[in-house]
Amino acid sequence: MQIITAVRIRILLFLLVCTAHVLRSQSVTVIARVADADIINAGSLFDPMADRVKDLAASTFSLTFVNATVPRQDVHALLHIETYATLDEDRVRMQLATLDSRQPFLIPKEGRVFTSRDTRGVGDMQFTTVNNDANIQKVKDKVWDPASGGRMPSGKYEILITVTVVQVGTQTVHEQVPVPIAPVLVSNPTVAALIVPSENGYHYPTVFPQFQWTYDTRSIMLSVYEMRADQQSLEDATQASDPYLQVHIDRRVSGNVSLFTYPQTAAAGPGIDILKGPRPLEQGKTYVVVLEGLRAAFGAPVDPLRTIRSFTIDDPRSRAAMLSYRTLFAGPEYQDILDRLQNGNYQIDANGITLNNSAISLQQLQSFLSQNRGRKFSIHIEE
DSSP states (O other): OOSSSSSGGHHHHOOOEEEHHHHHHSSSEEEEEEEOOOOGGGGGGGETTEEEEEOOOOOGEEEEEEOOOOOOOOOOEEEEEEEEETTTTTTOOEEEEEESSSSSSOOOOOOOEEEGGGGGBBBTTTTTEEEEHHHHHHHHHHHGGGGGGGOSSSSSEEEEEEEEEEEETTEEEEEEEEEOBBBBEEOOOEEEEEEESOTTTTSSSSOOOOOEEEOOOSEEEEEEEEEOOOOOOOHHHHSSSSSSSEEEEHHEEEEEESEEEEOSSOOOOOOOOEEOOOOOEEEEEEEEEEEEEEEEETEEEEEEEEEEEEEEOOOOHHHHHHHHHHTTSGGGGHHHHHHHHHHSSOOOOOOOOEEEEEEHHHHHHHHHHHHHTSSOOOOOOOO
């Protein structure tokens, strides 16, 4: 299969950082805008049956032509576009395609906008396309390689645009208006995962727990929720109430921050924005932390990479009681009870032991077990 229309280069028009550049000639102002694309999920953009790029929002890429003539007169111009790619694997700059206006197009007195969809040709916007088939195929093979996950290969993607004004009113002119656009470095983020807490039921000895993660996404969202006894799953906890804390961290602006301590106030640093909270955490309670690695494709969000885990803030009294219970229930026959107490679903309180519906102290329980050593009895744990 071959891509035989200008849509072959449309994907490359989108691989640019969110930016706006304004270039002026005596008669035209050109404003170039390209939507942000931190991750390139090309699998959703290519139609493999038709071997073409699917329709995308016109706002993804645009050139706004502002008529700057005084007094206002119609302007005619030509558009020249070149696209390049430098893949990380070999660092060789490859030209992919060029696009040239077949005839001058009109920039009326009120101006006009050229968008990504117009590369297919609209009205007087007709183009001649010259593709470097070998280079395009190289990029395309990388996208369709099963190991790529349908993403554009990592590297630097560039687009060069030149607008040439050829007529102002009835006067023939030759004004070249280059439109520089910064290249984008595509890294295809694929990782955003919690390191600490490392497992469900993780115990922190402080009400200011520290979270750690690894990621290559542009940013992450960290959210903390309370988990109540009546909730059956971690997801239930995230749906039941507003987060105790929600913080957005930009990887580049923050300097690659991957460690965050639960704050006492909403004050934050560069690239760290606290959106909700913080509400104080309490000893003896269980919470849920959600890490979302945020991704975007051409200005639109892509499903985030997500990790969700539970953790408990230790109550010092519970910790002391657990140590005592470890000594008290020293035999292997009690291991299951101890494991159930320790798993985070049961909160141990030295002042909250109930025996036969009567509250007793830890010392009284120790005395009871000593007096009945060797006898058979059962312990029921109430949730």
